[in-house]
Amino acid sequence: MTALLRASGLRLAFGGVKAADGIDLDVMAGEFLAIIGPNGAGKTTFINMTTGYLKPNAGTISYDGRTITGMSPRAIVKLGIARSFQLPQLFLEHTVEQNIALAVASRHGIWSPLAPLLRPGYRDEARDLLDRFGLSAIADARADALNEGARKLADIAMAVALKPRLLLMDEPTSGVAASEKMHIVETLVAVLRDARVTAVFVEHDMDVVERFADRVAVWSQGRIVALGPPDEVLSDPAVQREVIGIERHATPPTVTPGGAPHA
Numbered sequence: 001m002t003a004l005l006r007a008s009g010l011r012l013a014f015g016g017v018k019a020a021d022g023i024d025l026d027v028m029a030g031e032f033l034a035i036i037g038p039n040g041a042g043k044t045t046f047i048n049m050t051t052g053y054l055k056p057n058a059g060t061i062s063y064d065g066r067t068i069t070g071m072s073p074r075a076i077v078k079l080g081i082a083r084s085f086q087l088p089q090l091f092l093e094h095t096v097e098q099n100i101a102l103a104v105a106s107r108h109g110i111w112s113p114l115a116p117l118l119r120p121g122y123r124d125e126a127r128d129l130l131d132r133f134g135l136s137a138i139a140d141a142r143a144d145a146l147n148e149g150a151r152k153l154a155d156i157a158m159a160v161a162l163k164p165r166l167l168l169m170d171e172p173t174s175g176v177a178a179s180e181k182m183h184i185v186e187t188l189v190a191v192l193r194d195a196r197v198t199a200v201f202v203e204h205d206m207d208v209v210e211r212f213a214d215r216v217a218v219w220s221q222g223r224i225v226a227l228g229p230p231d232e233v234l235s236d237p238a239v240q241r242e243v244i245g246i247e248r249h250a251t252p253p254t255v256t257p258g259g260a261p262h263a
């Protein structure tokens with residue numbers, strides 16, 4: 001396997017806070033790499049640097065052999081790197097299908113909300129994606145009416161509509177009801193494997209990491225402190241003590257569809 005993404009010596013400080021303190025990481029083509037670590041460890045900062053939302057103070061990021069450090073988010077998307085956010089970025093007043101069709105249109109450089117109406121092909125592609133994500137039944141629902149699980153899947157479907165080779169997902173299961181979580185991850189992993197997308201995902205649920213990650217990278221205070229297969233890394237006493245204990249404590253509350261948050 002070759003490295004699709006290579007981060008070398010990444011550093012980024014916010015005032016006195018070292019959000020990235022020398023990050024070296026190769027993401028291999030085809031793998032699913034989980035990033036775990038306590039709140040504030042620098043996980044989102046890594047995704048933001050890789051996708052052009054933040055510029056590192058030092059270090060380089062290369063993708064498919066090409067340096068992308070400091071490029072704009074739009075230029076990076078064009079090269080084949082997409083992302084989803086901790087808080088889904090859907091257009092809330094639009095339907096699920098319209099959201100996906102808008103993402104398809106944006107891949108063609110068209111940013112108008114009318115694009116899907118003008119080009120039926122975009123809607124067809126959106127419908128195919130909805131089918132693959134198991135979202136066809138709610139194609140006509142407004143995005144603001146969805147429960148958190150469906151919202152996360154729709155957000156990831158929008159990222160997949162960009163036809164990425166590499167997808168970075170920031171906490172794809174946060175806020176999703178425990179009963180829905182495994183189904184959601186199974187669905188998105190099946191779609192991504194089928195589309196041969198390499199995936200990096202930040203995750204707080206160790207069951208999800210254990211079951212779906214090929215490798216896991218442990219972040220702590222802007223550094224990677226462990227990296228390897230989940231069974232090795234998650235059974236490492238130092239990781240359990242320093243990170244997973246904190247993780248379990250810090251796991252955000254889940255929200256049931258239409259219900260109140262609960263721990």
Ligand SMILES: Nc1ncnc2c1ncn2[C@@H]1O[C@H](COP(=O)(O)OP(=O)(O)OP(=O)(O)O)[C@@H](O)[C@H]1O
Nearest residue numbers: 014017018019037038039040041042043044045046
């Ligand atoms: N734009 C910013 N301006 C100032 N400080 C920031 C900014 N982004 C991140 N930080 C700080 O950098 C550190 C790392 O933040 P980051 O969001 O990357 O952590 P994280 O591991 O993703 O945490 P969480 O699990 O809570 O999402 C934190 O101390 C955070 O407050």
